[in-house]
Amino acid sequence: MNWILLVLIVHFFWAIENVYTKIVIGSKIKNPYIFLILLTILSILVLPFIGSQYIVLPPGNTVWWLVLASLFYTFSGFPYIKAMEFEEVTRINILWNAIPVFSLILGWMIIGDKISGTELAAMVFLLVGSIVASLKKNSSSFKISMAFWLMMLSCVLYAAYGLVVRYLSASVAFPTIFFWVILFDAIAISSSFVSKKIRQDFVQTFRSNSIGFFLLFLVIVVIGNIGLLLNQWALSLKPGALVYSLEGFQVLFVFCLAIVVAKISPSFIAESTDKKNLLVKFLAFLIIMIGMVMLSF
Numbered sequence: 001m002n003w004i005l006l007v008l009i010v011h012f013f014w015a016i017e018n019v020y021t022k023i024v025i026g027s028k029i030k031n032p033y034i035f036l037i038l039l040t041i042l043s044i045l046v047l048p049f050i051g052s053q054y055i056v057l058p059p060g061n062t063v064w065w066l067v068l069a070s071l072f073y074t075f076s077g078f079p080y081i082k083a084m085e086f087e088e089v090t091r092i093n094i095l096w097n098a099i100p101v102f103s104l105i106l107g108w109m110i111i112g113d114k115i116s117g118t119e120l121a122a123m124v125f126l127l128v129g130s131i132v133a134s135l136k137k138n139s140s141s142f143k144i145s146m147a148f149w150l151m152m153l154s155c156v157l158y159a160a161y162g163l164v165v166r167y168l169s170a171s172v173a174f175p176t177i178f179f180w181v182i183l184f185d186a187i188a189i190s191s192s193f194v195s196k197k198i199r200q201d202f203v204q205t206f207r208s209n210s211i212g213f214f215l216l217f218l219v220i221v222v223i224g225n226i227g228l229l230l231n232q233w234a235l236s237l238k239p240g241a242l243v244y245s246l247e248g249f250q251v252l253f254v255f256c257l258a259i260v261v262a263k264i265s266p267s268f269i270a271e272s273t274d275k276k277n278l279l280v281k282f283l284a285f286l287i288i289m290i291g292m293v294m295l296s297f
Helices: 003-024 032-049 062-086 089-110 117-133 146-168 172-195 197-206 211-237 240-244 247-264 275-296
Strands: 135-136 142-144
Touching: 003 062, 003 135, 003 247, 003 275, 032 062, 032 172, 032 211, 062 089, 062 146, 062 172, 062 197, 062 247, 089 117, 089 240, 089 247, 117 135, 117 146, 117 197, 117 275, 142 172, 142 197, 146 172, 146 240, 172 197, 211 240, 247 275
Parallel strands: none
Antiparallel strands: 135 142
16 A cells, blocks of 8 residues: 555544544543553454464564564653643644654664755754744743643654664564554553552543443544554655654644534634634644655655
């Protein structure tokens, strides 16, 4: 399959997951980390659908690289889910576009990838666009949202995850990478239950929500993991910086879905639609799209 089509499907699926996350956090699940833990643990339910020929333990030290990839993936979720608790979902998705910047930098530092002048210029546009996206209009001035720093940490960790997947895909089939990353991810995040508060909030979440809610949650888990599988497929075909350069489409998908939900039920998603904040979002998106076009070509 064409890698661009793969990535577009990925971002549409993840846009659905992002909007659902924003709806649920605060309304159905008070503690955002419980959402992440549930999402991660339920992900193991998709593993039996991986072909048995791919469920093998790679030889040598490859397993440690799989553990490393899963740890990067696990920890990238914590600052993201915290940012989602208090920031608009459209801004969060614009900030994801910093991932290609860190992918280029890590690729250059660790495996010796060369950065061309065009890529360097694209990095500047992507960073500037991310900073603009983090600006929020208050009563009389703009300020950088705390979500910016949280998302930059998530982007660094996710770029590192992509770099390890790229390295592994040279010798390991991407369904095998998917299987072990999901399994190790679930094992790693289960360590959160050592916290008494996490255990209490986890039990409270089950007591306060219906079976219908958890069935829909499971559907979103499946959608998100299909996106992850397809993303790993794309990373096995092209460098991370190129794959991540299409993040802008997720911004568009999220914006359209969020506006529809906000119009239907404003209590679920609050999006600032005043002219100044919309102008800031549009300007950030425009700057980032320039960077992504430069990076893609």
